[in-house]
Structure formats: structure tokens, C-alpha cells
Amino acid sequence: MNENDKQIVGEKAAEFVKDGMVVGLGTGSTVLYTIKRLGQLVQEGLNIKGIPTSIQTEKLAKEVGIQLVNFSKIEQIDIAIDGADEINPNFELIKGGGGALLREKIIAKAAKTFIVVADPTKMVERLGKFRLPVEVIPFGMEMTMKHIKAIGLSPELRLNGATPFITDNGNYIFDCSIPNHIQTEIIERELNLIPGVVENGLFVGMTDLVITLDKNGDVEILSK
Numbered sequence: 001m002n003e004n005d006k007q008i009v010g011e012k013a014a015e016f017v018k019d020g021m022v023v024g025l026g027t028g029s030t031v032l033y034t035i036k037r038l039g040q041l042v043q044e045g046l047n048i049k050g051i052p053t054s055i056q057t058e059k060l061a062k063e064v065g066i067q068l069v070n071f072s073k074i075e076q077i078d079i080a081i082d083g084a085d086e087i088n089p090n091f092e093l094i095k096g097g098g099g100a101l102l103r104e105k106i107i108a109k110a111a112k113t114f115i116v117v118a119d120p121t122k123m124v125e126r127l128g129k130f131r132l133p134v135e136v137i138p139f140g141m142e143m144t145m146k147h148i149k150a151i152g153l154s155p156e157l158r159l160n161g162a163t164p165f166i167t168d169n170g171n172y173i174f175d176c177s178i179p180n181h182i183q184t185e186i187i188e189r190e191l192n193l194i195p196g197v198v199e200n201g202l203f204v205g206m207t208d209l210v211i212t213l214d215k216n217g218d219v220e221i222l223s224k
């Protein structure tokens, strides 16, 4: 993980944002560079409205001068840009390392174009080395954990020190190892059928473009 790589891919993504667009602003240390670059472009006259995927990103967007818009007041997001924890060759993602997966998925789904910015360490042949984050309601979480185990995953409650990590939505996260014999779409669907599961960090069939670096360190823009 190289900070310079993150900066290169993060800043590249800002080139896809055009005047007048409504922009979904992702969360994490890579898309941070996109947001900072967009802030510079706004100072130079770019007119955009942002919708943040987390309280952390909302704060950053305000700091760099990006105007925010109320999600309930817009029809569509033109473009959403976000990081990922893992990306496989089918452009399927694991997200939620920062705990923002629910709002990130809502915004990615609402976007006409969803761009992922990722340093090359995020590109994997098979998803699952990074444990899959699953957002759950605190009520009855022991029971929810049992149901998740029953479909073959191994959940662990994410902690923040000695207490559970709490998402922007007031929920908990289970980080789950996933068996590699079950297809991602099946895991995604089965998880979301469990009462108590709010959303999971598998993003299947959502990504339009991936901005990363090739073996020589040059920017590579991958599309399906």
C-alpha cells in the first residue's frame, strides 16, 4: 500500500467529474484524494453538488468547499466515486473496511456511473482474503450471528477498542470470512435475507470503471 499510488488514482478520477454533476463522494484513504482534487477544481470554478457516503466524508467535503445536496431532493446521481478493499476480475468488490458500506451501496446503486479508485494491492483473483463486512442491527445480534454462520460464513463482531464499532447508522459490523465454494451473488442474496442484516459489503454488478495502476505504475482505466 503506497500513499503515492492512492493519490495518483484518486486524483485521476476527478477528471471524470463535469460541470453541473451531482457526485456521490465515497469514503476512505484513496477517494480522499479525489475529494481534495474536486475541492481544488471547485475553487477554480467547477460547479458540482456532492452527496457524501459517511459523516467523515461530509466533514472533508465541507472543508474543501464542495457544496452538498440533500439526497431526498435529487432524482439521480450522475457519478459516484469510491474506494474498495478488494476487486476481482469480474469487477465484484468487497467494501466496508471503513464501515461505510451501507451508504456507499445506496449511493453506488443510485449513480448512473460508478467508478472505483484502487491502488494495485486491491486487485485480487478471488475475493475473500479481506473479511466481508456485514452491517447488522444491534438488537438480537447473537441470533443474527447464528444465522450468518448457518450459511457458511464466520462472523466476528468489529470492535473499536473494547466496545463494538458503531456505524454512522447506529449499527454494528460483523467481519466475515467467506467460503470460496459459494458464489458471490448467492452470499450477497442469502445474507440480505437474514433478519437483522441491514446490508453487506459485496458489490456485485455495480462497477462501471476501475482506476488503478499497471505493473509499470501507469494509470490504468479498466472497464467491463
Ligand SMILES: O=C(CO)[C@H](O)[C@H](O)COP(=O)(O)O
Binding pocket: 026, 027, 028, 029, 030, 031, 082, 083, 084, 085, 094, 095, 096, 097, 098, 099, 100, 101, 104
Ligand atoms: O469501503 C470503504 C469504506 O467503507 C472503503 O472504500 C474501502 O475500505 C477502501 O478504503 P481505502 O481507500 O482507505 O483503502
